[in-house]
Amino acid sequence: MIRFYNTLSGRLEEFKPVKPGEVRLYTCGPTVYDYPHIGNYRAYIFEDLLKRFLLFSGFRVRHVMNITDLDDKTIRGARSQGIPLADYTRKYIEAFFEDIKTMRILPADVYPRATEHIPDMVRMVKGLLDKGYAYIKEGSVYFSIEKFPAYGRLSKINLDELKAGARIDSDEYEKESVHDFALWKKAKEGEPFWETELGPGRPGWHIECSAMSTRYLGPTIDIHCGGIDNIFPHHENEIAQSEAYYGQKFVNYWLHCHHLVVEGEKMSKSRGNFYRLRDLLNKDVDPLDLRFLLLSTHYRKMLNFTFDNLAQAKAARQRIIDFVYELEHRTWASGSEPQVSALADKTLTEFTKTLADDLNISAALAVVFDFIREINLGLTRDMIKKTEAEKILKTIYKLDEILAILPEKKDENLPAEILEKIELRQKARKEKNFKLADSIREELRQMGIILEDTKEGIRWKKIK
RNA sequence: GGCGCGGUACCCAAGCGGCUAAGGGAGAGGUCUGCAAAACCUCGAUUCGUCGGUUCGAGUCCGACCCGCGCCUCCA
Numbered sequence: 001m002i003r004f005y006n007t008l009s010g011r012l013e014e015f016k017p018v019k020p021g022e023v024r025l026y027t028c029g030p031t032v033y034d035y036p037h038i039g040n041y042r043a044y045i046f047e048d049l050l051k052r053f054l055l056f057s058g059f060r061v062r063h064v065m066n067i068t069d070l071d072d073k074t075i076r077g078a079r080s081q082g083i084p085l086a087d088y089t090r091k092y093i094e095a096f097f098e099d100i101k102t103m104r105i106l107p108a109d110v111y112p113r114a115t116e117h118i119p120d121m122v123r124m125v126k127g128l129l130d131k132g133y134a135y136i137k138e139g140s141v142y143f144s145i146e147k148f149p150a151y152g153r154l155s156k157i158n159l160d161e162l163k164a165g166a167r168i169d170s171d172e173y174e175k176e177s178v179h180d181f182a183l184w185k186k187a188k189e190g191e192p193f194w195e196t197e198l199g200p201g202r203p204g205w206h207i208e209c210s211a212m213s214t215r216y217l218g219p220t221i222d223i224h225c226g227g228i229d230n231i232f233p234h235h236e237n238e239i240a241q242s243e244a245y246y247g248q249k250f251v252n253y254w255l256h257c258h259h260l261v262v263e264g265e266k267m268s269k270s271r272g273n274f275y276r277l278r279d280l281l282n283k284d285v286d287p288l289d290l291r292f293l294l295l296s297t298h299y300r301k302m303l304n305f306t307f308d309n310l311a312q313a314k315a316a317r318q319r320i321i322d323f324v325y326e327l328e329h330r331t332w333a334s335g336s337e338p339q340v341s342a343l344a345d346k347t348l349t350e351f352t353k354t355l356a357d358d359l360n361i362s363a364a365l366a367v368v369f370d371f372i373r374e375i376n377l378g379l380t381r382d383m384i385k386k387t388e389a390e391k392i393l394k395t396i397y398k399l400d401e402i403l404a405i406l407p408e409k410k411d412e413n414l415p416a417e418i419l420e421k422i423e424l425r426q427k428a429r430k431e432k433n434f435k436l437a438d439s440i441r442e443e444l445r446q447m448g449i450i451l452e453d454t455k456e457g458i459r460w461k462k463i464k
Numbered sequence: 465g466g467c468g469c470g471g472u473a474c475c476c477a478a479g480c481g482g483c484u485a486a487g488g489g490a491g492a493g494g495u496c497u498g499c500a501a502a503a504c505c506u507c508g509a510u511u512c513g514u515c516g517g518u519u520c521g522a523g524u525c526c527g528a529c530c531c532g533c534g535c536c537u538c539c540a
Contacts, residue, residue, distance in 0.1 A: 030540090044540080226540065229535065230539080259533090266534075297476085301469085301477095302469070311489080314489095326503080362488090363486075366477090380496090432498070453499095453501080455497095
């Protein structure tokens, strides 16, 4: 049984997709006005874990992630540079696709862009007007919240109380009630607009997601993910629009990822603790170390990013890498040891079971490390035979289908000059010239190559 | 003001009423090694923010309080 914490009900629920064996997943994508920061990637990696787990469990997953290339921020950005919106957003869109690849995030099936779905949005807004959920004021269209009694159910927000906390309404448009939100914004001087049946203008931010999600996934979606900060008002508004328009349940399971903070404080440019993914990669951070760090804290818990935590994640990940390395480079005695095989099976079962419990990644990783310790113990006692060695490796790679933290098995070769140095050191060792041998070892270590002398000969590994 | 999250060893972190409180990192001692590295073994919280309560039994449920953080405005 798979259980997830559903924000809508506020408790753990058994997961049952609308259509057995198939999951329709919608995740809020990037707003392409800048390079995404590591907090964005925390959310994307949580979603990736979820998706990989579902795939691993045998579901077919239809995944849609929108790209917000039309909103206040992108418009402001394009205008400040005096270039067309599409030219402005293009480089961020390209960067996004590059980055999710380096972070090993599985691509979605569809990446709809707001600018390419204006007609879908217009159709929905028109429908909401026809059904009486929306009204026009001075050329703009607004959703009338009082027409939708279920409003506030997701965020548990009470509108009367909201009203009490006097807040400044930053929206420059006229509406009947403070909490009504714009579905369609009348064209403004210097802003891009579309000529439509609603008149010249552009869509409001919330309707973009409602239109694009239901366009590709149908009126009822199994799982909708996003950051915790999107619960109100964005997701609340999505529910209102979609359910008012389609007359049926919009989303069955709402999964929200908690924030990432840096050094215990909210990331912000003014505080100087703001990191884009690229800032870190330029500092020689291994993207997979970062992936491991972002992955290893439960998605509903606040994650504190520090460089110390990153170093800890790196060390933990290295333990797994070293384990795989050992298995791949040893020579094995033939024969078999059925107990070891059973342990591998048990590990896989336990791993899946812990993740099925609302993606309890910490418990899942504990299962992995328990397995590694057990096998390493067997290794020191020469209890692992060829048959098992293969099975163990297969198991680890199976686990990595979900974790995706093992390095690519590409450059297994070293440049000739380095190989020569290793040879030289071997010779020095043979002649008991340890001083020379140690200096070569140190020299290579500086270059990121670690040498290890084992019973079966010398081994090297790269360390970034 | 309203809504919500968290406080478990030096650090990260699981645990959702009942075996000796997972796992990782760092540390100490040991085995192996020319020395290292890796690996293995051993050690490490009589205790889970504080104080009360419920219970045969509580990090685990209830109440109060203290501390840290987030949201309520664009935001993953």
